Amino acid sequence: MGIGEAGTGSTWPAAAAGRLSVGTRQVAGAVVCSLAGELDLDSLGPAREALEAATAAGPPMLVVDLAGLQFCDSSGLNLLLQTRLAAESAALPIRLVALAPQVARVFEITGAGTVFSIHDTVDEAVASG
Helix, strand or coil: CCCCCEECCCCCHHHHCCCEEEEEEEECCEEEEEEEEEECHHHHHHHHHHHHHHHHHCCCCEEEEEEEEEEECHHHHHHHHHHHHHHHHCCCCEEEECCCHHHHHHHHHHCHHHCCEEECCHHHHHHCC
């Protein structure tokens, strides 16, 4: 899935079954990857593809919009941490947006919230530079 494409990644059965939807779009100053549904080991593939493609494209900033994410297990958290490391090694700022309370709790318990810049909206994330 490339920049500007949205979809569920039809090659991934879990995503096609509606457990996770992934979309990627460009906004002024950033590429936004939106993840909605359940991010777990079974649905990791399309999220990984979208995040890797967005990082490789080298936008000014990568924003990961989690507003629609209802569940995130340790494999999903690990993917986001790996994406952060890849972005940092490419000098690419990464921002997370709109964590639902249950997802925010995972970040709080694990301490992962301290290594990400987390914002309420995409506009706030982009404005943070």
